[in-house]
Amino acid sequence: MLKKIFFLILLILMMHFFFVFFVRSQEKVQSGMLSIYFMEEKVGYEEYTWESNEQGYILTVKGRMTKPTAMEIEKLTLRLDKNFIPNHFYFKGSVSGMAQEVTSSITEGNVKNKIRVAGQERESTVKIKRDAFLLPNPIFSPYLVLTKKYRCTLETLEEKIDLSAYIIPQFEVTFTLEPKEGEPCSLRMELNGIQIELQTDNEGDLKAIYIPSQKLKVIQDSS
Numbered sequence: 001m002l003k004k005i006f007f008l009i010l011l012i013l014m015m016h017f018f019f020v021f022f023v024r025s026q027e028k029v030q031s032g033m034l035s036i037y038f039m040e041e042k043v044g045y046e047e048y049t050w051e052s053n054e055q056g057y058i059l060t061v062k063g064r065m066t067k068p069t070a071m072e073i074e075k076l077t078l079r080l081d082k083n084f085i086p087n088h089f090y091f092k093g094s095v096s097g098m099a100q101e102v103t104s105s106i107t108e109g110n111v112k113n114k115i116r117v118a119g120q121e122r123e124s125t126v127k128i129k130r131d132a133f134l135l136p137n138p139i140f141s142p143y144l145v146l147t148k149k150y151r152c153t154l155e156t157l158e159e160k161i162d163l164s165a166y167i168i169p170q171f172e173v174t175f176t177l178e179p180k181e182g183e184p185c186s187l188r189m190e191l192n193g194i195q196i197e198l199q200t201d202n203e204g205d206l207k208a209i210y211i212p213s214q215k216l217k218v219i220q221d222s223s
Contacts, residue, residue, distance in 0.1 A: 028052045032205070033221040034140055036065050043067040045221075048141040050148070056081040057148070061141040068214070069138050071095050078134060078142060084149045086134045089168055102136075102169050113169040128172045132164040135191075140209055140218045146177070147200035152185040165191065 029051045036044040044065030051058040061076040072094045079088040089104040101116040109130040114123050135142050160178035167173060173192055180186035180197065185207075189196040199208040209218040 030205075034063075034206070034209075034218050035221050036140065037217045037219070038067045039215045041067070044071070046073065046139070046141045046218075048144065050144060056087075057084070057145075059141060059144060061139065063141075065138070068216075069095065070097060071138065073139065076136070076139060076141070078145070080145065083131075084145055085131055089134055089136075091136060104134075104168060111166070111169075115169055124169065126166075126172075128166045129164040132166045132172060134168045135165045136168050137170075141206075143198060143209060144204075144206045146187070146189075147198055147206045148204040150177070150187065150200075151204040152200050152202045 029049055031049045034046045034048070035042055036046070044063060046061055046063035048059060048061045057080045059078040061073055063073045065071045074092045075090065077090040078086060080086050087106050089102070091100065091102040094100060098118055103114045105112050109128050111126045111128055114121065133145055160176050162174055163177055165173055165175050175189055175191040177187055177189050180188045185200055187198040187200065189198060194211065194213055197210040198206065200206060207220045
């Protein structure tokens with residue numbers, strides 16, 4: 001009888017081990033660092049992880065920048081479903097020396113924001129397009145969502161398309177995206193009159209961001 005109980009316990013433990021192993025094998029975590037340059041001077045960095053699992057994707061970021069805007073990113077988390085639709089956003093850090101914390105939940109384009117700035121808290125509710133990209137300004141890692149979705153080959157992006165971005169937690173804008181002629185791994189983006197070039201690869205990894213009008217470039221650290 002004791003042998004049967006021992007065998008049953010051992011079987012349960014083995015099944016649990018294989019279940020955990022299977023679940024973890026479905027999860028993939030990618031890490032990287034973006035170096036930020038302003039007027040050719042290195043002014044900051046962003047460390048990020050991109051995790052994919054059965055629910056979707058999670059982007060986590062930390063870093064800092066001194067110019068042209070002083071920013072400290074203690075933690076940024078962006079959660080998306082398998083179709084790259086955002087459902088949760090969190091930011092804690094400081095902008096121009098002012099402490100900020102933003103928590104946003106998104107359901108079918110309905111956004112509930114809770115914003116804490118300098119010890120004062122306020123809430124807001126806005127309606128955005130369901131598939132709007134969340135682009136907190138001036139943070140660069142969330143552009144990874146664009147490159148992960150469209151990748152280098154751009155089979156689904158043969159010409160200019162109109163998309164939507166929520167400059168969270170401020171306002172929603174329309175932007176255009178198109179492949180750069182002669183450079184299949186480059187995307188040309190126009191956002192609020194600003195020209196932005198995104199360089200990616202076959203896996204959708206963000207390699208560089210160029211914003212000439214703002215004298216900014218962001219380069220994936222290869223080290």
